[in-house]
Amino acid sequence: MAPGLLKIYMRSNIRWHIPIFLAPAVIVYTVVMIFPLFNTLRLALYSRIDQERVYVGLQNFQTLFGEGVWSEQFWNALANNLWFFIIHMLVQNPIGIALAAILSHPRLRFAAFYRSAIFIPTILSFVIVGFAWKLILSPIWGVAPSILDAVGLKSWFAPWLGKESYALTTLALISVWQFVGIPMMLIYAALLSIPEEVLEAAEIDGITGFSSFWRIKLPLILPSIGIISILTFVGNFNAFDLIYAAQGALAGPNYSTDILGTYLYRTFFGFQLQLGDPHMGAAIASAMFAIILIGVCIYLFGIQTRLRRYQY
Amino acid sequence: MANTAVARTGTLNTLLMHGALILYTMIALFPVFVIVINSFKKRKSIFREPLALPDADSFSLIGYQTVMKQGDFFLYFQNSMIVTVASLFFILLFGAMAAYALSEYRFTGNKWLGLYMALGIMIPIRIGTVAILDLMVSTGLVNTLTALILVYIAQGLPLAVFILSEFMHQVSDDLKNAARIDGLSEYRIFYSIVLPLVRPAMATVAVFNMIPIWNDLWFPLILAPAEETKTLTLGSQVFIGQFVTNWNAVLSALSLAILPVLILYMIFSRQLIRGLTSGAVK
Numbered sequence: 001m002a003p004g005l006l007k008i009y010m011r012s013n014i015r016w017h018i019p020i021f022l023a024p025a026v027i028v029y030t031v032v033m034i035f036p037l038f039n040t041l042r043l044a045l046y047s048r049i050d051q052e053r054v055y056v057g058l059q060n061f062q063t064l065f066g067e068g069v070w071s072e073q074f075w076n077a078l079a080n081n082l083w084f085f086i087i088h089m090l091v092q093n094p095i096g097i098a099l100a101a102i103l104s105h106p107r108l109r110f111a112a113f114y115r116s117a118i119f120i121p122t123i124l125s126f127v128i129v130g131f132a133w134k135l136i137l138s139p140i141w142g143v144a145p146s147i148l149d150a151v152g153l154k155s156w157f158a159p160w161l162g163k164e165s166y167a168l169t170t171l172a173l174i175s176v177w178q179f180v181g182i183p184m185m186l187i188y189a190a191l192l193s194i195p196e197e198v199l200e201a202a203e204i205d206g207i208t209g210f211s212s213f214w215r216i217k218l219p220l221i222l223p224s225i226g227i228i229s230i231l232t233f234v235g236n237f238n239a240f241d242l243i244y245a246a247q248g249a250l251a252g253p254n255y256s257t258d259i260l261g262t263y264l265y266r267t268f269f270g271f272q273l274q275l276g277d278p279h280m281g282a283a284i285a286s287a288m289f290a291i292i293l294i295g296v297c298i299y300l301f302g303i304q305t306r307l308r309r310y311q312y
Numbered sequence: 313m314a315n316t317a318v319a320r321t322g323t324l325n326t327l328l329m330h331g332a333l334i335l336y337t338m339i340a341l342f343p344v345f346v347i348v349i350n351s352f353k354k355r356k357s358i359f360r361e362p363l364a365l366p367d368a369d370s371f372s373l374i375g376y377q378t379v380m381k382q383g384d385f386f387l388y389f390q391n392s393m394i395v396t397v398a399s400l401f402f403i404l405l406f407g408a409m410a411a412y413a414l415s416e417y418r419f420t421g422n423k424w425l426g427l428y429m430a431l432g433i434m435i436p437i438r439i440g441t442v443a444i445l446d447l448m449v450s451t452g453l454v455n456t457l458t459a460l461i462l463v464y465i466a467q468g469l470p471l472a473v474f475i476l477s478e479f480m481h482q483v484s485d486d487l488k489n490a491a492r493i494d495g496l497s498e499y500r501i502f503y504s505i506v507l508p509l510v511r512p513a514m515a516t517v518a519v520f521n522m523i524p525i526w527n528d529l530w531f532p533l534i535l536a537p538a539e540e541t542k543t544l545t546l547g548s549q550v551f552i553g554q555f556v557t558n559w560n561a562v563l564s565a566l567s568l569a570i571l572p573v574l575i576l577y578m579i580f581s582r583q584l585i586r587g588l589t590s591g592a593v594k
Contacts, residue, residue, distance in 0.1 A: 026410065029432065118422045143362045177339070244529065
């Protein structure tokens with residue numbers, strides 16, 4: 001074959017439409033997401049000394065994990081974040097599963113109405129949710145005390161968001177209130193996809209009602225429960241907005257509601273008299289990245305592979 | 313006998329189920345309800361009877377007047393609209409194009425590219441904020457809506473590509489091959505045959521992305537906090553922060569912020585719920 005012909009043959013063989021279809025998505029995703037992600041990890045290895053960027057190795061992490069105020073605040077934020085996550089797992093997901101179980105009952109009327117109504121808090125912004133609950137729980141306004149009074153529990157009332165010992169749990173419960181719709185919908189979908197024959201076969205064996213839920217449906221929806229758990233984990237460990245809207249960047253009272261997201265924001269941008277420090281901010285972001293990565297890996301390799309998926 | 317017993321436990325169960333659902337629906341809607349009714353009341357009645365509906369005596373629009381006078385809510389609303397609509401448009405366009413290439417053609421690295429795009433489903437883009445701000449500063453995009461739109465496109469693409477390529481796998485090969493024989497270009501096949509067929513999946517992707525973009529506080533706060541580029545979410549946050557003690561204004565601002573999302577939800581709730589329950593995210 002003559003070289004010229006070969007060239008023409010090669011040229012006509014490059015399928016230009018493939019790179020053209022791929023380019024916009026790959027470029028935007030790489031430039032705006034992947035590159036900054038790794039650049040953040042890299043920036044965590046530098047520090048600003050006398051207006052100059054200096055490579056300091058892992059020193060920022062040493063400071064973050066083990067030095068004075070930095071590490072105190074970091075471990076505080078991490079512990080708070082863990083508690084935030086535990087509350088979601090213990091309250092949000094069981095309530096979501098219970099609601100889904102009721103909604104998926106075959107002869108239930110108004111199911112669509114309940115479903116849409118319960119999902120409404122999920123679509124509201126954190127700003128709305130944070131302020132609305134702040135007002136409702138405010139001792140000045142008195143909505144919460146008067147409701148507790150109506151059910152005879154007035155003595156239970158305390159300014160929950162203002163007390164160090166209650167504030168974090170209260171905020172976690174507010175977040176649960178907001179997001180219960182997501183596990184509810186996903187579990188509801190999983191329950192609907194269980195074929196009738198399976199349930200009928202169980203019914204013939206005398207398994208109905210509650211025991212049908214515990215012994216037949218629950219094992220079948222375990223993979224979906226795994227998915228909502230990892231979604232909750234990732235969401236909680238990069239949460240920020242609700243705490244910022246309700247308690248401000250200082251995550252008061254006395255940092256008792258500080259989580260990794262608010263700590264990152266404060267460090268990165270500074271607050272009051274402290275100047276922002278992008279390199280320490282990058283170190284915190286890297287720690288968050290590691291935590292989320294560990295969580296996702298535990299889920300992918302430890303949990304998901306063990307859960308048996310049933311093909312109907 | 314046995315039958316009536318069964319029927320009785322049946323009705324009892326139904327009652328219990330409705331009881332539980334009504335109770336939870338009330339918990340879900342109560343805060344929204346309290347905020348909205350009190351936004352239409354005079355300051356005195358807000359405190360005296362927070363749970364009463366506004367009547368002729370307590371009705372007042374003073375809060376809304378303050379909000380309209382003080383805050384630039386129309387501008388904020390417009391900014392939110394521009395950011396959300398533009399981001400969704402490009403997520404869908406770029407996402408569909410990439411999903412088509414990945415699901416339709418065999419080429420070296422296809423599988424790896426798919427995995428690469430899927431990375432972003434689990435890793436939140438916020439982790440890269442420090443460097444994203446750097447990038448926006450060095451390109452002069454800070455305090456522009458473009459910065460927000462770019463970030464939201466990058467954030468939305470991974471899931472969009474994943475969901476859309478699942479659906480594009482299902483488009484029949486015969487159809488595409490027939491079009492090829494008729495001499496249609498690959499671009500025409502994508503635009504006139506494949507896109508219309510995956511329209512339901514595109515709607516799902518749009519609805520999934522719409523709410524988080526509209527409600528985001530983090531990136532507007534960091535990338536575009538200037539007065540001209542504030543989104544509605546950031547704008548109401550700042551406004552409420554300034555007016556903490558003016559309860560009428562705060563309640564009205566909250567109600568105004570709830571309204572657009574609620575309208576969007578009413579329009580798209582069927583689509584959203586169908587998307588969530590169709591297993592698109594499984």
